[in-house]
Amino acid sequence: KLVAERYLKREILGEGTYGVVFKAIDTKTGKTVAIKKIRLGKYKEGVNFTALREIKLLKELKDPNIIELIDAFPHKGNLHLVFEFMESDLEAVIRDRNAVLSPADVKSYLQMTLKGLAFCHKKWVLHRDMKPNNLLIGSDGQLKLADFGLARIFGSPDRKFTHQVFARWYRAPELLFGTKQYGAGVDVWAAGCIFAELLLRRPFLQGSSDIDQLGKIFAAFGTPKPSQWYDMVYLPDYVEYQFVPAPPLRSLFPMASDDALDLLSKMFTYDPKARISAQQALEHRYFTTVPAPTKPALLPRPI
Numbered sequence: 001k002l003v004a005e006r007y008l009k010r011e012i013l014g015e016g017t018y019g020v021v022f023k024a025i026d027t028k029t030g031k032t033v034a035i036k037k038i039r040l041g042k043y044k045e046g047v048n049f050t051a052l053r054e055i056k057l058l059k060e061l062k063d064p065n066i067i068e069l070i071d072a073f074p075h076k077g078n079l080h081l082v083f084e085f086m087e088s089d090l091e092a093v094i095r096d097r098n099a100v101l102s103p104a105d106v107k108s109y110l111q112m113t114l115k116g117l118a119f120c121h122k123k124w125v126l127h128r129d130m131k132p133n134n135l136l137i138g139s140d141g142q143l144k145l146a147d148f149g150l151a152r153i154f155g156s157p158d159r160k161f162t163h164q165v166f167a168r169w170y171r172a173p174e175l176l177f178g179t180k181q182y183g184a185g186v187d188v189w190a191a192g193c194i195f196a197e198l199l200l201r202r203p204f205l206q207g208s209s210d211i212d213q214l215g216k217i218f219a220a221f222g223t224p225k226p227s228q229w230y231d232m233v234y235l236p237d238y239v240e241y242q243f244v245p246a247p248p249l250r251s252l253f254p255m256a257s258d259d260a261l262d263l264l265s266k267m268f269t270y271d272p273k274a275r276i277s278a279q280q281a282l283e284h285r286y287f288t289t290v291p292a293p294t295k296p297a298l299l300p301r302p303i
């Protein structure tokens with residue numbers, strides 16, 4: 001029995017932020033796909049035309065470092081999003097104790113992440129929920145960003161489904177202080193956290209609540225001074241934190257190169273208006289000095 005007269009349903013791949021994801025064969029192309037069944041919850045009636053219109057725009061976002069949205073359709077009251085199927089994700093690579101990640105490999109993963117981000121930001125689409133298990137890896141080693149634009153259409157995921165606790169670790173300080181006018185900087189901050197995680201092989205700032213997350217951020221980079229981030233005190237959920245000075249970044253990343261640390265510090269700039277953009281990050285000398293980024297096909301094969 002085909003779904004939407006086209007997809008042959010296979011096993012469930014997992015339960016995600018927005019609902020169940022299952023594997024399927026696209027009988028039109030013969031390719032394996034991943035179908036996300038999105039619970040429409042409270043907006044169930046009248047399958048939300050705004051969502052459908054915005055999803056149409058996401059179908060136009062085509063880039064080698066973005067997961068292609070192949071198809072989208074409502075079926076039995078759920079919205080189905082069809083994506084290209086990916087073998088693995090960056091979280092599995094980071095966690096795989098048998099995989100050695102060389103400085104060149106880290107550079108390659110970060111470069112592919114930033115290329116995907118820069119492409120979407122140029123088209124004014126934000127991700128808003130970047131984390132290593134959203135960075136999918138294909139059989140050719142290419143890294144592609146998944147779930148682009150979904151957070152804006154379907155709402156902040158972790159407020160609706162409590163199993164989503166990890167996303168907090170990648171959240172920019174302006175989001176934690178409740179800003180409503182966030183921009184592309186939130187994705188760059190998250191990419192900085194992922195860069196740090198690639199260097200450390202463990203999540204960098206593991207807060208246990210939003211307050212604790214900000215505490216961890218300030219302990220790592222120092223409490224921001226008004227001269228560093230003028231707008232901070234005007235943010236909706238701003239609370240004063242006890243001042244802590246910034247330890248040298250080097251002490252947190254003893255093995256990283258000077259270029260890596262310089263780029264990292266620019267991605268972790270407090271003021272989102274002063275934070276480096278994804279495009280500027282790609283132009284940083286980290287990417288042109290040795291070692292060159294590993295070619296995707298030569299990256300460690302995730303299990």
Ligand code: ADP
Pocket residue numbers: 013014015016017018019021033034036067083084085086087089133134136146147
């Ligand atoms: P989350 O919202 O927690 O990031 P997702 O909804 O993205 O989770 O995915 C749920 C499960 O489906 C995960 O195990 C993920 O690996 C898998 N998955 C999601 N997208 C794809 C894809 N394009 N190809 C293969 N597996 C996928």
